[in-house]
Amino acid sequence: MPSELLKGFRLLDLTDEKGALCGKMFADLGAEVIKVEPPGGCSTRRIPPYLEDKADAEHCLYSIAYHSGKKSVTANLANADGRALVADLATQSDFLVESHPLGYLDSIGLGYDALTKKNPRLIYASITPFGDTGPGKDYNWADIITWAAGGVMYLMGEEGKPPLQMSLPQAGLHAGGEASVAMMLAHYPRQIDGLGQRIVVNMQACIVWTLMNEQAMPFLHGSHLSRTGIFVGSADARRKMVYECKDGHISILIAGGVTFGNSTKALIEWMHENGFGSEWMRTKDWISWVPGVFMKMTEQDYKEIEDLEATIQRFLLTMTKHEIYAQGLKRRIFLAPVATAADIAADEQLKARDFWMSVPHDTIGRTLTFPGPFAKMSATPIGSTTRAPRVGEHSDEIYRGLLGLASERIAKLRAAGSI
């Protein structure tokens, strides 16, 4: 069962990959989410990779993941009957989220002004790559464009090589999550006075937000980072944060001070027990060693850090990710394995929390394992979800049940290509 939290509310999902996560989040919390897509399915049904490399909508992993829990109706927005169906659905919905090119829905009578005339309660969110007024408002888009525009890409990768995107595009997911928050923010006053509103989500801003403390560096420190590779931090606190081990990589935060000093000491002790490291590492006062914060790195500091990092690297090469992580947990060292999907699937913590969910997929004759809920709630737990709908799977149910259309009318609409 999805959560009871948003039971009774209805969201119309007119997004593509710029916002599919939004409807999925609402569905997880118990809202009825109706995905409206063109006959033949929306573009998110054709995003590779596919399960078992079978290139059809039922095996599209993006759809499987981000349309689960939703219903699907088809409506052909290119014709008047199709548009009228969506307008009618909108009069009976609490939320609408869309990510069409700016102005498109307005031009076909499905814009905010038109729909809220009939349903002033409606909360209507548009997900846009660059906002709705700037010079880039009509720009062509792909996820990597937002990654570049958001400043993250510039910092990812190695010197002398191109800036990088992650191998699973992320910008659309941030935007979908942001749309969910914004719509629930608007929901609160709507529950008091009955009035909805228009929301514009800016994808570029969503990614700039992930830059953490780097955005203000040019103004406050007069410098900014370039691609940091496997190093973390500003020039004064530059530290290697990814090391090789027997079967992959390990990430460690090496630092001194109150927060990190004890972790660094614990790592040095662990190395010492195994015959790695030098005496200076053990005797150094790591708690008061905070270069970059309250002191400048000296020549000596650089030498010592280089020595320490080289020692850590030699030490970690003697063990596997799993062995290192187990010791890190035990000794409370700030480290983590660079986990693969296989490592994550095997993780005892997630098993102990009963994280994974089984979701039967009769469409492809197998049960798939999904990441579980994003939160555990005491009163309204998120339980299971349902598989992603087939394209138009719920057209009859919704058009008959919600809009009260007769079967003959639905058949006519279908014959005319409206649904």
Add this chain to the structure above:
Amino acid sequence: MSRFALEGVHILDFAWVGVGPITTKYFADNGADVIRVESAARPDVLRIGPPWKDAMPGINRSQFFASYNTSKKSIALDLGKPKARELAKRLVPWADIVVESFTPKAMRKWGLGYDNLRELRPDLIMLSTCMQGQTGPNALYPGFGQLMAALSGFYYISGYGPGSCTPPYGAYTDFIAPRFSAFTLLAALDYRRRTGKGQYIDMAQYEAAMQNLAPALIDYHATGRVLGPQGNASARYAPHGAYRCADEDGNERWIAIAVASDEQWRAMLAALASESTDPRFATAAARIENAAAIDQFVGSLTRAHNAHDLTAKLQAAGVAAYPVENCVDIHQDDNLEVFGFWHWLEHKEMGPSPYEGLEHRMSRTPGTLRSAAPILGQDNDEVFREMLSLSADEIEQLKKENVIF
């Protein structure tokens, strides 16, 4: 109608570092009253994190802290002391929501766990957010978002190819989880209004972050296929990546380009005043197959162009493109400028400094950065004197005992 969406909502915020404060920032910027209960004995680590005003460290000089704590109040206690905890507890009946983000045992050890607090306010909504959740063998895992981004799979999909690992900058998962926690808290608040029921929410940054990797995790469980680092290669677009442009002021510049169709491919070539008869680039499928060769070819064409001019040209021709912006560029970006993204707020110690604005805009009850981040304990007087009715003498005594700072 009130001016802000969440006017009248009260939050007692024990959280620190990233996820918790970023979650409550959504509320504060939308009119909720958020009181940060800070420990002066063990301040939020971001308070001493860079960047600092004039590059000079200080507990009230960090923009890292400031960015996530706009529109909030701050009181400074030493929660290690029983009297401080009693003061904090006296604020609980006022609170609709309590948020905390310590490792799991801390709040319970202090007698500030959900079971304790709901005795003071039966319909309380409480969010605990930590690295790996409140239960399970690794519940006490200490960490930061940098490590969580490695643990939850993001580092592994960041690199130039097999064996390469070049992680995203910073604590990436700290910027995923708050969208889930704020959404959930807002829904819980509405649920309480409808049903009278509060509740406890246990959010693991780990589990929230993995929502952004769901397709790869589902695939692995079903087929054993592990998604690895593949540079900028895409199964949908070619060219797809960052291409070097002409340097500016001695700095290297790059442009991101994504081409999906033959039409866009021809448009891109025309915009670059080039053509190609190379059979490897003749169809979309062939281009994707020969991504490495196409990257080299496109890179040779873009090298002499100015990244901004080329973006305008390519976009006008229908091709997705944008300069790869650095942290100076984003502050000069026309699109962010027109959206009104950046805010320069006047901070009590820092003076004016740059804050990120909201990532969305609402038409009727727009949120905004109502005030700069508080200095540590800025609202002690208001909270202890006005809300808890302590006398000046009592406050003075508590300060002597280092209960209040």
